[in-house]
Amino acid sequence: MxxxxxxxxxxxxxxxxxxxKSLNENNVDYVVLASTPQLNSNKNQDLSFFSKFAEKHPENLIYFTNTIVKKVNALNxxxxxxxxxxxxxxxxVKQYPDRILQFYWIDPAEGSILTKLDEKYDRYNFKGIKLHQCINKFNLKENYMHEISDWAASKxxxxxxxxxSKKDVMDMLQLISQHRDTNFIIGHLIGLEVFMESNVVFPNVFFDISCPQLVPKTKILTCVNKFGAEKVIMGSDTPYGKNNLSNVISNVKSLAISSHEKKLILGDNMRDLLRL
Incomplete structure (x- = not known):
């Protein structure tokens, strides 16, 4: 899968x-889809400029792009x-429930967030929650993060x-340690070096490897070697980059790991996590 x-x-x-069409062309069974600020836009953004820096600066590039994303989205x-x-x-999802799965994007700091989660879950039956610190302002140490984590675990x-930022990664480590029954997916391998330096292996943590322009194959391999292929999840981050889906699949298939490990990353891990 x-x-x-x-x-x-x-x-x-x-x-x-x-x-x-894109899923069929790439032999992909499902896509996990979230909201986007680029409503009704059929344009894929060109991130090729950043690719040249991904191998040279595997740790700091993502923090640099985060600064840009944060400023642009605040202005807009x-x-x-x-x-x-x-x-x-x-x-x-209603058009193709057998191929498209929804992660519901929330602003944790929004008032009555648990009531909203209950209402939208009843309506959407979403398969996960999406959080984005570059677009929504929230503090991982606030009580609402504990409430949301508990809610997610209950479902x-x-x-x-x-x-x-790296500080947010440190705060995230603390949150994870307090919510061992909640599964967390860390987007774009952000803070991988902090997780590695902590020398703590959390069974409830998974690492997303999107998008291919920002996450080089060497960094994916580092994650696999440290935490195991069973903790790595393939994602395209479409539309942030061109031909992302085919490129990220190609990147995984070209890794110097076993075919079983490749299958885990390409879909089996997410299948098990979402109980498909």
């Missing part, structure tokens, strides 16, 4: 038929568009999170 474990409803994945007030995008994703839903 092959699953795109992290993508957005824009670019190649803006329209339902285009999504299915894109956080206001996320809820509309959640509804858009839900409508895509057996994973939390995917895009962290911003």
């Amino acid at each position: 092959i699953i795109d474990g992290h993508a957005h409803a824009a670019g190649d994945f803006c329209k339902a038929l285009d999504i299915i 007030r894109t956080s206001k568009k996320i809820e509309f995008g959640n509804e858009y994703v839900h409508n895509l 057996d839903l994973p939390i995917f999170i895009h962290l911003t």
Whole structure:
């Protein structure tokens, strides 16, 4: 089984038929889709400029791009568009429930967030929660993060999170340690070096390897060697990059690991995590 474990409803994945076409062309069974600030945009963003720095600066490049993303989205007030995008994703899922899975994007600091989660879960039946610190302002040490983590555990839903800084990664380690029953997916291998330096192996932590322009194969291999292939999840991060789905699949298949390990990363890990 092959699953795109992290993508957005824009670019190649803006329209339902285009999504299915892309999945079929790449022999992918499912895509995990989240909202996006780029509503109704069928354009894939060109991130090739960053590729040349990914191998040279595997740790710090993502923190640099986070700074850019944070500033651009603050200026454009894109956080206001996320809820509309959640509804858009839900409508895509209704068209192809056997191929498209929804992760519901939330702002943890929003008031009455647990009530909202209950309401939207009843309506959307989403398969996970998406958090993004570059777009939504929230503090991992606040009580709402504990409440959300407990809620996710009660529903057996994973939390995917895009962290911003090394300090946030340290705060994330503390949150994870306090919520061993909640599964967390760390987006884009952000803070991998901090997880490695901590010398703590959390059974409830998984690492997303999207997108190929920012996450070089050497960094994926480092993660596999340290934490095991069973903790690594393949994602494209479409539309943030061109030909991401085919490229990330190619990257995994070319890794110097066993065929079994490749299968785990390409989809079996996410299949088990989502109980598909």
